Amino acid sequence: MPKERRKERIDRGIKVRTRGVYALASPKELGYLLIPRLALILGMLLAPIMMPDLYWQRVVCMTCLFALLSISFDFLAHFTGLVCLGGALFIGLGGYIAGSLNFYFGLSPFLSIPIATLTGGLISTILLIPCVRLRGIYFAIVTLMYPLLLARIIPALNILGGTDGLAGIVTYPNIWMGSYLVIAVTLVALFALRRLVTQDYGLVLHSIKDNHQAVEASGINITPLKAQAVFIASLSGTFAGAYLVHMYGWVGTSLFALDFSILPIAATVVGGSGSLIGPLLGSIILTPMSESLRDFGPLRIVFYSLVLLVFILFKPEGLMNYLERKYHQFERWKDV
Amino acid sequence: MSGQEILLRVEGLHKSFGGVRAVNKVSLNLFKGEVLGIIGPNGSGKTTLVNIITGFVKPDSGRVFFKSKEITRLKPYRIADLGITRTFQNARPYYSLPAFKNLITPLYSPRVKRASGGKLGDRDAIAIDLLEEIGFERDAYVPYKVASALPQGYLKRLELARCIALRPEVIIGDELFSGLSMSEIATMVPILERLQMDGITIIMIEHRLRELFRIANRIMVMNFGSKIAEGVPQEVMQNQVVREAYFGRERKAVA
Numbered sequence: 001m002p003k004e005r006r007k008e009r010i011d012r013g014i015k016v017r018t019r020g021v022y023a024l025a026s027p028k029e030l031g032y033l034l035i036p037r038l039a040l041i042l043g044m045l046l047a048p049i050m051m052p053d054l055y056w057q058r059v060v061c062m063t064c065l066f067a068l069l070s071i072s073f074d075f076l077a078h079f080t081g082l083v084c085l086g087g088a089l090f091i092g093l094g095g096y097i098a099g100s101l102n103f104y105f106g107l108s109p110f111l112s113i114p115i116a117t118l119t120g121g122l123i124s125t126i127l128l129i130p131c132v133r134l135r136g137i138y139f140a141i142v143t144l145m146y147p148l149l150l151a152r153i154i155p156a157l158n159i160l161g162g163t164d165g166l167a168g169i170v171t172y173p174n175i176w177m178g179s180y181l182v183i184a185v186t187l188v189a190l191f192a193l194r195r196l197v198t199q200d201y202g203l204v205l206h207s208i209k210d211n212h213q214a215v216e217a218s219g220i221n222i223t224p225l226k227a228q229a230v231f232i233a234s235l236s237g238t239f240a241g242a243y244l245v246h247m248y249g250w251v252g253t254s255l256f257a258l259d260f261s262i263l264p265i266a267a268t269v270v271g272g273s274g275s276l277i278g279p280l281l282g283s284i285i286l287t288p289m290s291e292s293l294r295d296f297g298p299l300r301i302v303f304y305s306l307v308l309l310v311f312i313l314f315k316p317e318g319l320m321n322y323l324e325r326k327y328h329q330f331e332r333w334k335d336v
Numbered sequence: 337m338s339g340q341e342i343l344l345r346v347e348g349l350h351k352s353f354g355g356v357r358a359v360n361k362v363s364l365n366l367f368k369g370e371v372l373g374i375i376g377p378n379g380s381g382k383t384t385l386v387n388i389i390t391g392f393v394k395p396d397s398g399r400v401f402f403k404s405k406e407i408t409r410l411k412p413y414r415i416a417d418l419g420i421t422r423t424f425q426n427a428r429p430y431y432s433l434p435a436f437k438n439l440i441t442p443l444y445s446p447r448v449k450r451a452s453g454g455k456l457g458d459r460d461a462i463a464i465d466l467l468e469e470i471g472f473e474r475d476a477y478v479p480y481k482v483a484s485a486l487p488q489g490y491l492k493r494l495e496l497a498r499c500i501a502l503r504p505e506v507i508i509g510d511e512l513f514s515g516l517s518m519s520e521i522a523t524m525v526p527i528l529e530r531l532q533m534d535g536i537t538i539i540m541i542e543h544r545l546r547e548l549f550r551i552a553n554r555i556m557v558m559n560f561g562s563k564i565a566e567g568v569p570q571e572v573m574q575n576q577v578v579r580e581a582y583f584g585r586e587r588k589a590v591a
Binding site for chain 2: 210
């Protein structure tokens with residue numbers, strides 16, 4: 001009779017915590033926590049240098065833009081309970097504001113991007129405030145409707161360039177400045193949001209997701225909190241839009257494209273929700289993959305869908321959650 | 337109990353869902369510092385009454401006063417801010433958070449901020465102390481466990497802890513004892529008694545009558561949305577109408 005074995009999983013000791021503080025005993029344990037984070041930061045910083053040509057350096061930028069959208073999607077969906085398909089709305093608003101500021105007033109990208117990020121965030125929040133009461137699919141549908149609406153209004157009224165869009169927007173002096181700007185913002189947004197969700201403020205947002213009635217029974221008005229969360233999340237989207245416009249030097253209604261709303265969900269599914277790193281990882285996988293599949297022509301979307309299908313079937317929890325578990329646990333075979 | 341300060345006054349509350357009269361002309365007075373038990377068969381409108389008082393359901397007619405100020409139709413968070421807090425019938429904690437992080441939300445509320453004068457200190461530490469008081473063994477790391485991994489008895493206490501953390505004046509417990517074992521209830525009773533000694537007024541909706549009668553000063557009985565009896569526990573259970581509501585009418589011998 002063959003000897004039976006089973007896998008035994010043991011948590012690493014470092015997960016034992018006291019009062020929310022990691023008890024770090026040695027440089028080895030410090031490294032255990034720091035190495036994955038440093039690897040991510042270094043990898044992101046080295047990415048533009050390692051790319052063979054301008055085309056692929058642009059792909060790095062696009063990856064970061066989708067990562068920003070995915071991170072804010074995950075923040076709203078997993079940490080506030082609002083399923084927001086407003087990626088296209090954020091990109092469109094940020095893009096049109098930055099583009100117009102540059103086209104009509106001649107503001108440089110270093111002024112137009114921050115202004116567009118903030119005002120775009122404010123406008124998206126004002127647009128979405130009436131709907132933050134809605135939950136689940138209803139909120140999602142409203143956020144999906146706004147970009148469709150705006151993409152029709154602009155050509156219909158023939159404002160802001162109408163169907164042709166605005167061309168001749170100032171671009172970045174060189175690709176390095178462009179790519180490192182977006183990489184830096186992505187990393188800052190990632191780690192800032194990761195910090196935020198563990199703060200008391202973030203925990204209250206998380207509580208709204210788990211049980212909004214109990215939060216109300218604790219004497220907290222949840223509507224302003226949800227609006228604030230939407231504002232925080234929209235900032236990274238509107239920045240991405242403003243950045244995109246200055247990358248291509250062109251503003252058009254394609255900024256309201258559905259891709260910006262849908263791809264973040266795909267990235268979050270592939271990468272795994274709930275860590276904010278997962279969506280970033282998903283974007284890093286999906287965006288370059290989508291580019292490298294261009295050789296297949298019309299079959300590109302078929303292969304793309306197949307890869308998505310494989311991920312959903314075999315790693316429904318998401319890649320990041322899987323890797324994180326493996327990293328935090330020893331595994332060994334044990335005789336039964 | 338007359339002559340005491342009336343904390344909460346309910347006047348002629350009425351609420352229908354479609355054709356069902358869930359709460360039918362219910363009036364009641366809650367005196368400061370007492371424990372009021374509300375009992376009644378399933379579907380008699382107890383939870384709807386609580387939902388109306390706490391603002392989660394809007395009444396068709398009738399008014400609610402707290403400290404002689406009208407609170408009818410206020411938003412739930414405003415009513416909680418005034419100091420009326422409640423547990424929910426099905427304990428639904430913030431499942432994905434550790435037990436002690438469940439208390440961050442009430443500790444973050446404007447009410448606690450006002451009460452502590454902005455000098456609250458570390459919310460985590462306060463939460464863990466509070467949980468330990470209510471029977472979450474710190475030595476066994478129970479307060480650190482994720483809420484979804486806790487057994488029912490702890491969840492009900494966690495609900496109660498969430499209310500206590502808000503430093504309320506009135507706690508409304510919606511079936512705190514249901515689903516608990518005798519020994520779990522035995523640990524709950526002293527907690528409630530201590531709350532009463534601290535001057536907190538308590539309304540308890542219960543089906544576990546024996547345990548309720550140990551701590552309740554007054555009992556109100558509901559059936560089909562109406563109040564059918566009110567008084568001290570022993571008196572109420574002798575009441576013929578109450579007995580009929582619970583056990584049915586005694587059948588006459590059939591010839």
